[in-house]
Amino acid sequence: MKKRFISLLMSMLMLAAALTGCAGGGESSGGSENTVTLRNTAALTTSDPNQTTNTHEYTVFENIYEGLYDLNEATGGYDLRLAEKVEANEDVTEYIVTLRKDVKFHNGETMTADDVVFSYEMAQNSPKQASFVRPLDHVEKVDDYTVKIVLNQPFSPIGHMLFKVKILSQKEVTEQGDDFGKIANKAGTGPYMWDEENYNPLTSWSAVAFEDYYRGKAKIDRIVWNVIEDDTSAITALQNGEIDYMIVPISYWEDIKSSDKFTCVEKESNEVMTFCINIESKNYGSVLQNDLVREAIMYAIDRDAVNQLVCDGYGTPTYMYINPNYAAAAPTADSLENPIPFDLEKSKALLAEAGYPDGVDVGEFLAAAGRNESYAIAIQAQLEAAGIRSTLVVQDYSVAGDRLVAQEYDLAMAYDCGNYDFNNFEQQCASASVGIKNCVFDGPAGKFNELSDQFDAWLQEGASTADEEERIAIYTELYNAFYDTHTLTPVIVIPSCIAYNKDLDAVAVPTDYRVYDWSWKA
């Protein structure tokens, strides 16, 4: 009996040992001076830049693929990248783009106008790129190194589209066929190319410096990305030197800053946490359409307290939907005429004036689980203190996001990011915008229908002129009118706290780092 029992256990151990012996596939974390090892917060779902809207994938792709422009988060604005020259016609409906002639794809092919036309068509066919290519009609080849971008409207803020659409090798994409996006490819032109020997999208992948990169080979030979979902695990890895650069969650920031092992950088991010009121709410529309109720809600929000509670004071209280530090033509904070400060008594008085002296129920307060949830909890409590009662509903992002798109909420917490031109604000106020639009102004209630038309007109006017001052003036008028609707109000610019190895000469940016600009100190 004992022998049988022991033999059973031995068999299990042998099986486990055999299976463990099969483990591997991951990449060791650096070790070489010319490698940087980075955290990625989730597995890669694709290697096709047209098939994602995930930030954790953009951070990888920005090192591998390039557009006609590149975004410079460190200094602001856009730099020419694959384009040598971009010229608009007089009414900004067409752009002539002269391409660089020295650009090679990772597969060795030279980039030509055909690849650019092909790539823009790919982007137009991808719903995930819809908001970036919305003003685009088509791109046509003029000669081998010149293309004409034809728009469906006058549109001056074209920088973001030229940055977002990545130029891919037509040959490589065609050859990979249905596999494109599912495996590593050589379709990019960026300073790093996928390392086909180490492409495990679930756990770890790497990219190696591209020898024929037209701006010169990168100083760092290799980037290794490891998937570390859990923050505690990632912080331990950072402290152990297993990863070299990381955006640190706020709750760990004091610890990391107090260590002398890292270079620590605090920056405002390009993400703004925003509180939304749905005037088209099915159940609470009549209450939320009441101007006094919405104004009372605005007075009940204490941004400084939210900042202390949720961001440990590292965030930046704001009234601006798009952070002017990053976005072109964005109105500045001092241009907002009627910002509503926190004033609890005023909030209660307004509520009483609206006919709700004993408080009012405003339905469900929707938030996606995780970060949004923390802000929602804080604001819900502040509203409650003013007598504005809501039920917090926390759901997975997939569900909460879907409900926002479908306008199935009463109050909600949302955030917006990636806005590098104020024109992106059209997503929130243009009547024709698709996708996540937090508040609808031309809905059946008809409350802001006229204003909605005016929003469209302002946006059209702003996009039609290339004069920056003129655009700022138009958008300032637009934003003031928008803010005064008291439907969607920015609360906090989320802080970006970055720590990296002291021996690394990195350029810390809030979102998409460019390892090409980094080097190890001698």
Place this chain on the structure above:
Amino acid sequence: MHRYIIKRLLFLIPTVLGVTLIIFIVMNVTPGNPGRMILGPNATAAEVEAMNEELGYNDPILVRWFNYLKDIVTKGSFGQSYSTKRDVLEELWPRFLVTLRLAILVLTLSVCIGVPLGILSAVKQNSLMDTIPTMIAFFLAAVPSFVVGIVLMYIFALKLGWFHSYGLKSVSDYVLPVVSATICELSAYLRFTKSSMLEAIRQDYVRTARAKGVAERTVIWKHALKNALLPVVTSIGMRFGCLLAGMVTTEQLFSIPGVGSLIVESISMKDEPMIIGCAVMVSICFTLLMIGVDLIYAFIDPRIRAKYSKGG
């Protein structure tokens, strides 16, 4: 015996049918929109609707279920993941192997430590040899595995630097996740073995053996343990099945791409084909495990072996 195994294997068919149907129903009543998940927030309502139509998401639930089963039978396909567009089995299989490795290691370690300690506790009841392991077991049972994991990570990865804090790049990377899961798991085996053993050593046949003057060692190992092990083996099978889908906390904490974390991610993405694929895989495994448990019964207990032999 063969007939029994075939019968049990055939039982897989209704199991898979039941599991898939239940998940289809559950996914149908929970909120979410696969078209939106696939196309992203920038897609228009019309594009989302067209995608849902293409996926057959707008069909009645029984039609979708039937089509799904038809694809499994005719194409051997569990479909494509909504989020990665890769084949479900292709995506699932490597993750399943990772979880299987972990589960086997955790199970082996838990059994190797928990079962002997349980036996010792029962045999030396009310002594220090009983009190100490029992107290430890109670304590460990009360500590969630993520707390154990964080403490282990802090000591052995951060302070001592002996192990990595994430991933499974080398054999040594298995140590922290396996130990943290084992610590929580072994207390169950200890308590279960102890109670089973206590029951066995109070049986008449044990008393008879002792009365006949059989050595205590033989009484415990040959008479009591043999009978006490049957329920323990059952619990091993059941707990192993639970480990296959239930190591989410350990997998998340140590960034291990296993089935548990895949299920959680897929649910949050409403990635229906992946959720169903995971559930089918786990249920097949669970059924096979139970067949294995039955075979081990025969291996341990000659009475059952004789019954199987008689039945063919």
